[in-house]
Amino acid sequence: MTTLQLVGLGGFLLLLAVIARNTDWQTLVASKQKQHMLFGCAAAVFFLWVFRASVPGSPSPSVHFMWLVALALILGFRFSIIAATLALIGVTAAGKESWSMLGINGLLGIAAPIAFAYSIFMITFHKLPRNLFVYIFMCAFLPGALAIALKIALLSGYYVLDGVYTWSVIKDSYLILIPLLLFPEGMLNGMTMTILIIYFPGLAYTFHDKFYIDGK
Numbered sequence: 001m002t003t004l005q006l007v008g009l010g011g012f013l014l015l016l017a018v019i020a021r022n023t024d025w026q027t028l029v030a031s032k033q034k035q036h037m038l039f040g041c042a043a044a045v046f047f048l049w050v051f052r053a054s055v056p057g058s059p060s061p062s063v064h065f066m067w068l069v070a071l072a073l074i075l076g077f078r079f080s081i082i083a084a085t086l087a088l089i090g091v092t093a094a095g096k097e098s099w100s101m102l103g104i105n106g107l108l109g110i111a112a113p114i115a116f117a118y119s120i121f122m123i124t125f126h127k128l129p130r131n132l133f134v135y136i137f138m139c140a141f142l143p144g145a146l147a148i149a150l151k152i153a154l155l156s157g158y159y160v161l162d163g164v165y166t167w168s169v170i171k172d173s174y175l176i177l178i179p180l181l182l183f184p185e186g187m188l189n190g191m192t193m194t195i196l197i198i199y200f201p202g203l204a205y206t207f208h209d210k211f212y213i214d215g216k
Helices: 003-021 025-030 032-050 068-075 077-093 099-127 132-161 167-173 175-199
Strands: none
Touching: 003 077, 003 099, 003 132, 025 032, 032 068, 032 077, 068 077, 068 099, 068 132, 068 175, 077 099, 099 132, 132 167, 132 175, 167 175
């Protein structure tokens, strides 16, 4: 492992320790629904992350849809980090990622996009009118598109700094994929939350009828 990978692993483990310390595990153990939501979402993310693509004929990093913004809106900040970590461990064990990259993928590929998306949700909740359109577009669709751009940008910086890929490879075969992924990733998160709040609004941790429907 390189120095940056060790730093990333240490930072990610520290984040997980803080989350574990501040998580209400008793409520999770006592609630079958919360358990099903946590492990069900982790399984869904795992299967989504298994399928990935890269620029043909180029030694560049692979990309995949994240679904992390919807995950954060469904489970909340802490449990979404836990669910995504379980998925990351799964895809790493399946050989889709390197164990040496676990910390980097955890910090830049999970924690940063989820923190970014949840920050937008909190700002939107307090600063903008609360209605369904604002929730779906400003909390799910737009952050979904921006979050995948953020992840690719952060990982691009790491790859260049750690000498994994040259800047020309990253620029021509990795960063170029951002415009192609913005709309599909935004649609994936936006459609997920639209369907969920219409048919199963009680399953979304961040959605409450009294705020977004009753207007209180």
